[in-house]
Amino acid sequence: MKILTDLFQLFYPRLCANCDTQLIENELILCTFCRHDLPLTNFNNYRENKVAKIFYGRIAVEKAYSLLFYRKEGISKKLIQELKYKGNEDIGIFFGNWLGEMLKENKEFNDIDCIIPVPLHPKKKRQRGYNQVSKFGETVGKHLQITFNERLLTRISSSKTQTLQSRFERFTNNDTKFSLMDYTTLKNKHILIVDDVITTGATLEACAKELQKTENIKISFLTIGYTELNL
Template structure:
């Protein structure tokens, strides 16, 4: 089996999602050199940082964190683009494993009950073929030993892609709506809401407001990246 795997890698080598150099056997999705170039947020205070301050006066959250900074130009943008538009879900797996290991070590989210992704509208999911945060969430679930649920918080409206919209326009976009299929499923639960990137926080805010229709629910937020 090892010989067959080596032959397969010879003819179909796995490439770094950022620089396109061939990965070694021990590298996953991103080469070691590019990994060292990633702009880590290094937020150590999960309850009081730039991300939690983004939501002050808008929604009540317990904690929040992101692994990376997202900038207009740079490696994070390239990786998220590969994940979101090029079908490279290994990027989500990579980030899920990395963050999962960090969270197991620091116990910051040890009290959560359920992991919930920001959902895609069914039409968008059919077009893309996947939700870009699904494999990210599954890996977090495996590390944290908490269930990952995709079928209770639903997106009920479609909107044009946010990628090329101005920041102010994204913040004022009220077209995106969400709905809970079961208002009692999260009663008295602590939800970890996950997404790929926080820009203005408008989408996560809309999700949180719908989740907060459930009695006794608490919400924390975790993403791959945060826009400075």
């Protein structure tokens, strides 16, 4: 069996998603050098950090965390672009495993009842063929043994992706709307909303406000990347 695997890799080598170097046996998605180059946020406090502070005075959030800094250029942007626009869902699984293992060990999200991804508008999902955060959230859920549900929350308005908007538009865009199918299912639950990148927090805020129509619900956020805006 190993001979067949080696033969397959000879003709179809696994390459680093960042530098295209051929991966060795124990490497996944990234080579060791590129993995060490990832701009990790290293936020130690899950309640008081730059991500959580985005929502101060806007909505009540239990905890918030992002693994990477997302910058205009660099490795994190390239990986998110591959995940979001080029169908490489293995990147979502890679980061889902990373964060899933980390959160299982530190027990910061051990009281979560359900994981919900930020949904795409049905039209956009048909065009893209997948929600880029589904595999990410599902993988985190497997590590934490938490239910993953991408059917409860739906997007009912379509807007430009934030990566194509100006900085001003990102702050002033309030057109994104979501709908919760059932306002009783999540009663008294702690929900973890997952997304790929958080910029202004407008999308996550809109999701949370819809979910908070449910009685006694608690909300936390988890994303792969976080953008520091220099305003």
